[in-house]
Amino acid sequence: DPRLAPSVVFVLGGPGAGKGTMCELAANQLGWTHLSAGDLLRAERKAGGANADLIESYITEGKIVPVEITVGLIKKAMEEALSSTGRNSFLVDGFPRSLENWSGWQGVFGTAMAVPTMLFFECPLQVLEERIMGRAQFSGRSDDNVEAVRKRFNTYKTETMPIVDVFRALGSVVDVDSSKGRVEVWKDVKAALKGGSG
């Protein structure tokens, strides 16, 4: 049953690198299912369940939410999307953000699944800040302010880069320069996804 072997691509990069924007294009134009770990956490916070306050405090501090919570939400969203659309190609946006995130994923999905390709969006801090501050007026996100962006960037450097390095050593990283304009970035993303297992 091919549905038992979903195809997963991880999409990583700094805060505001354009992960969500490009994943939406890939969903609309190439039929991928876009799952943003951050969006799933924000929805869970909004739903007001037992983890809502904990999620809020991690997000405003730019820290990484305990992986049990995140991977549970991703798995549930994958199952729901699969049963409603029948499609099993997933772009997992903003995850894994740390070595712990990756071992948590493996703990849940086991080693049956091939190591996902990681699409890595490279973008300098100054551009990230400009993008996020441009979005801040209408995003309604509690972490869209200069102070939180710096915290997010710091977490990205200290915790996320090590997992990117692990994937790089496995030969699983595809680099994208996401500081370019949307049209050019999309061209590169599309080529990377078509070359992969979309």
Ligand code: UP5
């Ligand atoms: N924009 C996009 N592309 C552009 C381009 N090429 N040229 C010019 N402008 C461009 O884009 C950001 C802005 O830039 C938008 O206004 C866009 O129009 C413009 P977007 O596509 O939103 O970028 P993205 O990379 O998705 O930025 P985001 O802010 O979502 O990234 P983060 O990684 O910071 O946020 P995320 O939602 O993934 O995580 C938020 C928090 O949740 C984390 O800090 C953490 O606390 C928590 N979290 C976890 O704990 N665990 C997880 O697994 C995931 C999240």
Ligand code: MG
């Ligand atoms: Mg995003």
